[in-house]
Structure formats: structure tokens, C-alpha cells
């Protein structure tokens with residue numbers, strides 16, 4: 001097993017160290033955010049990965065969809081970069097991996113989380129929860145021969161977007177079925193995993209009372225592991241990105257929800 005000589009973590013933990021992930025695992029990375037305050041507890045270093053199987057109508061990061069990444073790095077290189085900001089994390093902060101979709105790169109995320117946990121750093125997985133095939137075979141998340149069991153065991157917090165409860169609505173919002181997402185949520189709850197649940201509220205698309213109510217009931221069924229439920233008001237700040245990328249903006253004409261609509265959605269979802 002070789003290691004990257006430029007990597008601080010590798011210098012502290014030479015190749016004989018058993019926990020060093022294989023150097024061949026490279027993350028396809030879109031970008032970093034050094035002082036994230038919204039994606040997990042406390043102040044966090046956020047790793048945005050490239051590639052996503054969904055095409056959410058309100059996505060504000062369409063530049064992460066493409067699989068050719070901005071760059072590739074090994075887990076220890078990413079950890080080195082994150083450690084520069086450790087002094088700002090306090091007791092609650094740490095590292096969040098977001099996207100794109102982190103579940104497309106489970107080995108890399110596991111490698112990074114394993115190193116982070118060895119350093120006593122909190123880890124958060126910010127995900128759509130979509131894994132192809134999970135609805136038909138939920139054992140995909142617990143099978144030790146698949147990469148997800150290890151990844152989930154290493155995530156301190158899972159931040160899960162439930163974009164819609166109704167299957168047709170989920171498909172309309174994201175282009176894919178929502179069944180795998182619900183299976184993922186149930187599995188995390190079965191593990192007792194700390195979870196934050198999020199819902200992007202788009203008037204006329206994801207603000208229907210019946211679907212919000214059904215989502216709220218589902219979230220309550222997950223139990224006390226759900227620590228927080230958040231409503232994220234839609235905004236159209238990403239339109240220039242779509243124009244730059246030459247992608248037609250799917251929600252042209254949509255408007256942000258009013259404070260009253262957000263409050264109603266929070267109530268239906270059971271957000272505290």
C-alpha cells in the first residue's frame with residue numbers, strides 16, 4: 001500500500017498503520033467551503049463532490065452534476081486541507097461531505113471519514129439518500145460486501161433531503177423515484193443514526209399540503225434519531241449558473257415562498 005508523501009496525515013501514520021485507506025481511492029471533487037454554518041452542527045469544512053444521479057428542478061448546484069470533476073484528491077489530502085481550519089470548529093463542528101451526491105463515491109467518503117474519526121473530528125453526510133436499487137434490496141446498506149455499511153457507520157450525522165414523499169411527485173421534482181430515499185431513511189433510523197431532515201419548499205411544486213403532511217408522518221415514524229427538521233425556502237439565485245452552463249432553468253417564473261407558507265410547511269412537517 002503506498003501513501004502520498006505530501007500528506008501530513010500519512011507522515012503521522014506511515015504505511016504500516018492499519019487504518020490508512022488505499023491511496024488509489026480518489027474523490028472526484030467539485031469544491032470546498034471552509035466555513036460552512038448550515039450543513040451540520042457547528043462550523044464545518046464542507047467537501048462538495050462531483051456527480052449526482054438526480055436532476056432536482058430547484059438544484060442550485062447544477063455545476064456539480066457533471067462527473068468530470070474540478071480535481072481529484074485522496075482522503076488524506078482532503079483531510080490535510082480541512083485540518084487547516086480545525087481551530088474554528090469548536091466542540092460541535094467538523095467535516096461535512098456534500099454534493100453532488102456523496103453516495104456515488106462511498107469508498108472515498110468512507111476513507112475520509114475514517115481518517116477524520118481517527119483524529120476525533122465530527123463527520124456529517126449531506127445526501128439525497130438516493131442509491132439505485134435500494135428500494136428493491138435495502139440490504140444494500142447493511143451488506144458488508146457493499147461500501148455503504150462502512151460509510152454509514154462512520155457518519156456521525158446524516159443530513160437527508162426528502163424532496164417529496166409521493167413517488168410521482170418525487171419523480172417530477174428529481175427525475176427519479178423516491179422509494180430508495182425512503183428506504184435509506186428507514187435504514188438510518190434503524191441504526192439510530194443522528195439525522196437532520198430537510199425539505200426545499202417551492203410554491204406550486206413541493207408545498208402541497210397532502211405531501212407535506214405525509215412527509216411529516218414519515219419523519220415522525222423514524223423516531224427520536226431525527227434531531228432536526230428544516231424547511232429550506234426556494235430561491236432563484238442559481239439562474240445565472242444555469243445560463244452559464246447552457247442548461248434550461250426548469251423553474252422559470254417560480255417565486256420564493258412567503259414566510260407564512262414556510263411556517264405552514266414547518267408545522268405540517270413537524271419542524272421544531
Ligand code: SF4
Pocket residue numbers: 052053054055056058059060061062064099100101128
Ligand atoms: S440531489 Fe442535490 S446536487 Fe443533486 S440535483 Fe438534487 S439538489 Fe442538485
